[in-house]
Amino acid sequence: MVFAPTGVDRSPWRLNEARRLVAAMRPAIIRGSIADLTALVNAHVPDYLAWPVPPDASASREVAIATASLAVRVAKSTGSLVVMTGETIAITNGQETWTRNISSGAVRDLIPDLDGAIDAVIGAIASSGVDLASAAVTGVEIFGAAVDAAQSKGPGQFWPTLLDTLAGTNSQTHSASDEEPTPNVHVLESVRIVLRADASLVAPDRLPDIVEQALAGGVTMVELRLDSLPVGRSVVVAREVRARCRLAGVPVVIRGRADIVLASASDGIVTSLEVDDLSPDDAARLVGPDRMIGVEVASVSDAELAKRAGAGYLIVGPMFATGSSGSADGPSGVSLLKRIRTVSPEPLVVGGGMTSARASQFLLAGADGIRVGSAIMHASDPKEATRIFASLWEETHQAP
Incomplete structure (x- = not known):
């Protein structure tokens, strides 16, 4: 009927x-x-x-x-x-x-x-x-x-x-x-403001509290990077962050660790096409088809490969230098983003050295979201720092 x-x-x-x-x-x-x-x-x-x-x-x-x-x-x-x-x-x-x-x-x-x-x-x-x-x-x-x-x-x-x-x-x-489905709406809404909560940036005991402040400011996804911690400690931190995010209705994804995703009942995994990382196919097999799979890409060919491998969303970058990583300068990064948009319908997130002064150009160029690390994690007021990014997203995504 x-x-x-x-x-x-x-x-x-x-x-x-x-x-x-x-x-x-x-x-x-x-x-x-x-x-x-x-x-x-x-x-x-x-x-x-x-x-x-x-x-x-x-x-x-x-x-x-x-x-x-x-x-x-x-x-x-x-x-x-x-x-x-x-x-x-x-x-x-x-x-x-x-x-x-x-x-x-x-x-x-x-x-x-x-x-x-x-x-x-x-x-x-x-x-x-x-x-x-x-x-x-x-x-x-x-x-x-x-x-x-x-x-x-x-x-x-x-x-x-x-x-x-x-x-x-x-x-x-x-x-x-x-038919080509519309990109997953839940993912599109989740990737607007992604907090990259790296345990190497702050004391692990402080990380859940910083995440909670960012949640209050409008973070829509938390990506945990726990490489600097032993496995047992990583699971404890991930479970604590997951518990706080669940109360806020915000998903948690783990960078590169399928075992921690499963142990903490997190919502997905982030990987890349590098040889030292889990392939997107293997990541999906390990964590299951219902979890989000984010894939970091740095070129149009990367994006095409990630799409074929079943990526749920793409993280394009790094756009600016973050520590020892290489980077694309702002204008080149915008050009790369636009080229990737032409070949991939998946939600696109930009990251790498992202600040409030740099974010607008990428959001206006078609990014569905931004991934922010130090600008929130090291802020004196993580809630307010997040609110500024959330306001930028709203301002740049006003319908015509």
């Missing part, structure tokens, strides 16, 4: 009834607008997603990511496959997400008069026995093709064009597994 809770954002009675029906019937697919579906689960809609969306917002990666993120929240709250319609159509089962951008003019044609058509198309395909995600992806593709074709024909041409499109569609559905 495809359930469409239309108008629930404007009617308390409709909203209560929709929630009751979802709880009672557990619909296989829920399709609705951003406003309707976020009202259904009482989620906040960012101002730049509120209707009407600015005409140029359909090209915005941030709008697509924000829409996908809201759709994931609805899917996890309801247990249904979700199709969220807007400038970006997001399809998600709560684990994987697919998106399709449609021109703003076309979307205004779709809403509200044509919503029933997309529900009918998706429902008809789902009833044929294909998996729900593939049914939704196929339905959206058929619907989008009809919209695109109808716009070139002029007013009043959508319905006959939709029928023509359906008539010309063969029995093959678009398998969701064959």
Whole structure:
């Protein structure tokens, strides 16, 4: 069943009834607008997603990511496959997400008069026995093709064009597994401000307290580097940091140590393509497919290799010298970041000598997040230092 809770954002009675029906019937697919579906689960809609969306917002990666993120929240709250319609159509089962951008003019044609058509198309395909995600992806593709074709024909041409499109569609559905999923929304949100908490930078006993202050300032992920500590001590520190991060809902990843990831029940691992490091493939085999895999890269070829090896996100750098490491200067680093962006859809994090004065150029150039070490770890007020980086991220990621 495809359930469409239309108008629930404007009617308390409709909203209560929709929630009751979802709880009672557990619909296989829920399709609705951003406003309707976020009202259904009482989620906040960012101002730049509120209707009407600015005409140029359909090209915005941030709008697509924000829409996908809201759709994931609805899917996890309801247990249904979700199709969220807007400038970006997001399809998600709560684990994987697919998106399709449609021109703003076309979307205004779709809403509200044509919503029933997309529900009918998706429902008809789902009833044929294909998996729900593939049914939704196929339905959206058929619907989008009809919209695109109808716009070139002029007013009043959508319905006959939709029928023509359906008539010309063969029995093959678009398998969701064959589509390129939108980058993992959870990872995209987590990599905004990554604290590289290196035990060699501070006394190990102080590290959990510094992490807690950074969490209060807005850190969205903690990467622990524990090379300087014995294994037993590393596990103790990792467990303490993990406990504090869990309270804040922030993931912890461990640099290079699959054993510590498992012993501390951390959320992922960071590795590289260097011969002395675990390969991304081996790291995934050791820690499991559900954990995050971050891979450090320093070139476009590295990024391509990491992508093929299953990297969940990429750390590009070092952009500036950190201790004895080599570096790319700022402008060269920006150029490298842009080149990697063209070949890799994975979330991109920049790191290496990152300060608040240097971070903006990379965020404006397309970085999804920044990895910060000494600028927070050695700060007199780690909370305030983190807050400055978090504010920079917000300022540079304002939707158009």
